[in-house]
Amino acid sequence: MSSLAKIYNRRKISFKKGKGSYLYSSNGKKYLDFVQGIAVNSLGHANPYLIDAIKKQSKKVWHVSNAFLIPEGEKLAKKLTEKTFADYVFFQNSGAEATEAAIKVARRYFYSIGKPNKYRIICIKNSFHGRTIAAISASGSKKMTEGFGPKAPGFDHFEFGNHKQMKKLINKNTAAIMVETIMGEGGIKIIPNWCIKELRKICNKKGILLILDEVQCGVGRSGKFFAFEDAKIKPDIVPIAKGIGGGFPIGAVLMSKKVAKGMTPGTHGSTFGGNPLAMSVGNAVLDQILNKGFLPKVRKLSNYFHSELNKIQKQFPSIIKEVRGVGYLIGLQLLFDQTKFIQQLLDNKLLTIRAAENVIRILPPLNVKKSEIDIALSIIKKVCYNYKI
């Protein structure tokens, strides 16, 4: 009998080691891991470069308080700001903390310019921003908020794609619009570039902030460092997490100089956030992902993956409704519940994970090999062939 709280319905499978795209189960089976901790292990399992970084740092210093200078964190923040829209970064340990901080930064900005009544955040109904009280309130999903007492006030919701409804929600109390550039848990739903552009315009016009939650789709997963890059706009605040730590828990909120003004000493904090051990891993992850040629290769190979998946979709239109996503944030939307299909992929040694709307999420490491993609494709095809609807 497990003593772990029953918050998860766990698969009865555990792993004794991993290497690159593969996981080895305790009972001696080898699985192609296209879950990678849910878009977390961006460079695969047991990456030698990351092992080296954590080993080296672990012998020097693991943790010091943010009351002192942390050069490894300075370095990572510098890299992130040089490569992106952001002027400042603050580190946390998870996605929920990063989105929570994003909300705080937005509200605090308006407070600091003498507009404390501008605190409401407009979000997409049933989006995902994490599991803290504020984050579940931001999502507005009944499944996540039910039974947890009063929701955090100050969140308004519109249905995905309902622009009219969204515009109607903006009023004098609105501080920001916060959306996932690509909805991950929600079923790999992309907000198109023209929409992101439009959001930016609306925010400018109304004097409110744009928060793009890139916790799942950011840090190279889309083939660009940020999924919003092709929209050619600058958001005000971007929380990231999952991929940046390559498996080590790191969250970060990136912000422009303008909005950072409100975040003065004492207004926010984190005991663990940005400690030297985490930061040395984050630096190593970014070294790889920002390497010239790394992201172009992600784009090239992932395009191949998508086009092959689309061929399979055309071959099995009574099973697969649609191939969704971009880069290595891929969704196979089935025409029916995906549970059995995911189990059959697993029986054939391919690990995938569900998302909303009957979607099977496929999340290979960003350095996946073409030969591994081909193996996944043949397993998916095989399961389609043998699938009894």
Ligand SMILES: *Cc1c(COP(=O)(O)O)cnc(C)c1O
């Ligand atoms: C996973 C996720 C979060 C929450 O991250 P945790 O590390 O689980 O707290 C927030 N936003 C998005 C878009 C996510 O995918």
